[in-house]
Amino acid sequence: MAKEKPSNHAHYVSADQLRIGLYVHVDLPWFRHPFTLNSFRIASAEQVRALRALGEPRFRYDPQRSTVAPDAGADAGTDPAPAAEVAAGPADVPAPPGDEPAPTPAEALSGKRQRVLLLNDHRRRLGQVNRSFLKSAMLLRNLNRNLMSDPEATLHEIGALVEQMVAAFLEHPAVTLHLMGEECGGDDIYSHSLNVTVLAMMLAKGLDFPPEQARVLGLGALLHDIGLMDVPDRLLKMRPDEYTRPERDLRAMHCEFGLHIGRQLGLPADILSVIFQHHEMVNGSGYPRGIGGDKMTPPARVVSLVNYYERLCNPADPTQGITPHEALSFLFGQKRGKFDAVALQRLIRCLGVYPPGSIVTLSNDATAVVMSVNPARPLRPWVMVYDESVPREEAILLDLERETDINIAGAVRPAMLPPAVIAYLSPGRRMVYFFDSEARPDSKGNA
Structure with a gap:
């Protein structure tokens, strides 16, 4: 370093x-x-x-x-x-009590060696998660190419990915949610669908969805924007403020387009409901039908929430994005009437007050970005610390569950930070999440 x-x-x-x-x-x-x-x-x-x-x-x-x-x-x-x-x-x-000697350099460094072991293990896990994410994203990139020409094989692959998520989130006692590196930003549509699915599956466990309902949720979340296949590419590349009213209405029709495509593929009714209702709101203010929450299926209510949260963090115009901390605060403070109250509470509980991607100050005055959070212990995440003396690729990662003398003091708006700090802590163009359920090592580095 x-x-x-x-x-x-x-x-x-x-x-x-x-x-x-x-x-x-x-x-x-x-x-x-x-x-x-x-x-x-x-x-x-x-x-x-x-x-x-x-x-x-x-x-x-x-x-x-x-x-x-x-x-x-x-x-x-x-x-x-x-x-x-x-x-x-x-x-x-x-003075030291009694005749207690000052620690020797070897004794003082023993704790740091354990930190280094844990840090190396965490970096290894992140590498595995990155590879899993890229593999999953590649599958979704092939969706447009293969879904209509070979729907059976494509749906089988998508179903296998969902089964992996169901097993990870519902069958393991602890699942860690990671902020992916810049190389995982990917294409907007596919990263968005994968983000929505990961967050939805995290809620499936928190909401006690049975496995079959969790599968419906996962497939519906992965395919919720399938109707964008029938929206002209030029519209998909435009910022929302550039749309004319007819163009905005055409893009909004992707819910109907998705329902039509899903029927062509023979998707079951409960998955079609997620595709068709993912822009509805429980207070009836959504689209395409403006139905209330009592007419939305439980999976559709979950996808509606996480889809909205994801778009707050990753809008079509990246300059308009807000931090995950700000997004949760905005949802709870100004938009909670639009979403299922239990699902929103569970989202906040699972992600913590400072979800992955949040820029924070620590109790020791350091500035950091939240990198990984265990939904079972969301207030003690892993953070990456800004230190100008350490290259970014070797940045210090801290597990706040073990660093008990350090706490998160509060969130920071990126605009308030110097450009060098933003560049160091920024996850990249998009806020992308993925998960792993590997056994967590103990304080001695054992799995």
């Missing part, structure tokens, strides 16, 4: 002058020190002792992010003299 280059105006303190409240930078590769991040505000005497155990004579510190000033002996100027020439001041920490 790249080592951060200190500024010409960096401020330093000697190791003896470290104290609680100083915001310090550890200018060592991440794997060579025991701390969760490369920069942080010192919060305990244990952290002071661990910093000293590194054997570094001095540390950079940030006066603006520190809550205390250095001791009188601290050199607050620039380009300081070597640590041996800096006058020592008393450390603002209590």
Whole structure:
């Protein structure tokens, strides 16, 4: 990992002058020190002792992010003299209880080695999930080409994908929802259908759908936009604000087109209902018929909700997209009357307040993006931390379920961040989710 280059105006303190409240930078590769991040505000005497155990004579510190000033002996100027020439001041920490020695470097790094093992395992899992997503997306890209010419084989492949999701979400105790990398952005229509299906299947478990109803939900979600096959390509490539009224009405007819195609394929009535009703709302304000929730099937109510959520995050015009955190807040605060109340509550509970793709600040002042969430423990997700000293491809990933001293402090609007931070944390052009149900390793890295 790249080592951060200190500024010409960096401020330093000697190791003896470290104290609680100083915001310090550890200018060592991440794997060579025991701390969760490369920069942080010192919060305990244990952290002071661990910093000293590194054997570094001095540390950079940030006066603006520190809550205390250095001791009188601290050199607050620039380009300081070597640590041996800096006058020592008393450390603002209590003495270790009894004769307890400071941790040795080997002892201090033992916890970091476990973090590295878990991080490597998580990266391996992400690689597997990426490959599974790309394989599934390829299947959907072939949908237009093969569905009408060889419907039986194509529907069989789609059914196999749904069976995989039913088994993962309904039969495994824990399923992890991941934010996919930039290479998985894919085509809008296919990524959208896959996103909707993954989110719908996540809700199937939360809503206690039996396996057969979950299969209907999965097939309906994958095929919900099948009617777009009969919408001219030029309309599909246009932004909504570019439509004339007739063009907008034509695009809205994809629900009827989908029903017609589904009947040609011999799809059962419960799947046709999802295709036809996925733009209906429980308060009757949707289309194409404006029916109320009592006339919508349960799978259609779920697809209506997750389809709307997905389009908030990934609209046709990418510049109009909002973060997943903002999307959930908007749904609950302004649109909850349009959707099934139980399904919306379950969506929020499964995704957490900060779904994958949300930009957040952490309790240690770091900025991060939520990368993976276990619906059973949504408030303690995996996050990827912005650190300018670490290349993005090697970015620090933290499992907040294990990093119990760090919490999410709040969400951040990307527009409020510097461009470099946005570029580092951005998942890409589209917010794409996929899942895995692999056994979670324990704290020792065992499956």
